[in-house]
Amino acid sequence: MTDSHLVYSTSTGRIDQPKPEKELDIKLFKDGFVRIERQTKGRKGKGVMLVVGIDPKDHDLKKLAKTIKSKMGQGGAVKEGVIAVQGDDRDKLKAILEGLKFKVKIAGG
Numbered sequence: 001m002t003d004s005h006l007v008y009s010t011s012t013g014r015i016d017q018p019k020p021e022k023e024l025d026i027k028l029f030k031d032g033f034v035r036i037e038r039q040t041k042g043r044k045g046k047g048v049m050l051v052v053g054i055d056p057k058d059h060d061l062k063k064l065a066k067t068i069k070s071k072m073g074q075g076g077a078v079k080e081g082v083i084a085v086q087g088d089d090r091d092k093l094k095a096i097l098e099g100l101k102f103k104v105k106i107a108g109g
Contacts, residue, residue: 029053034097035107036090048076049093051083054102064100071096 008014029035037050051068054061065083069076072093076085085093090106097104 032103033105034102035105036093036097037108038088038090039108046086047088049085049088049090051085051093051097052107054081054083056081067100068093068096 007017034051034053037052039048039050040046054064061078061081061083065076065078065085068083068085072085072087072089074086074089076083078084094104094106
């Protein structure tokens with residue numbers, strides 16, 4: 001029983017163990033570009049644009065996603081360091097990100 005740990009003590013009560021921080025597996029590119037990918041896999045044929053390569057330590061991804069979604073007029077989400085925006089208007093998304101001072105490349109087909 002090497003994985004055992006104390007969870008309750010009669011003298012102090014419940015003991016909370018510190019939880020290790022979850023490390024995100026985020027694609028960061030060495031050239032400094034943010035990539036816009038199109039994906040339909042697992043979405044029943046519906047297209048989604050993925051914004052990949054933004055460092056969450058430097059930018060608040062939730063605020064950035066909210067800005068992008070409101071300017072695009074489409075829905076989306078932030079999951080595991082990737083911003084997903086519904087639809088397939090990569091040129092408009094590229095213009096919005098360039099307006100926010102990002103270097104952008106359109107990746108994939």
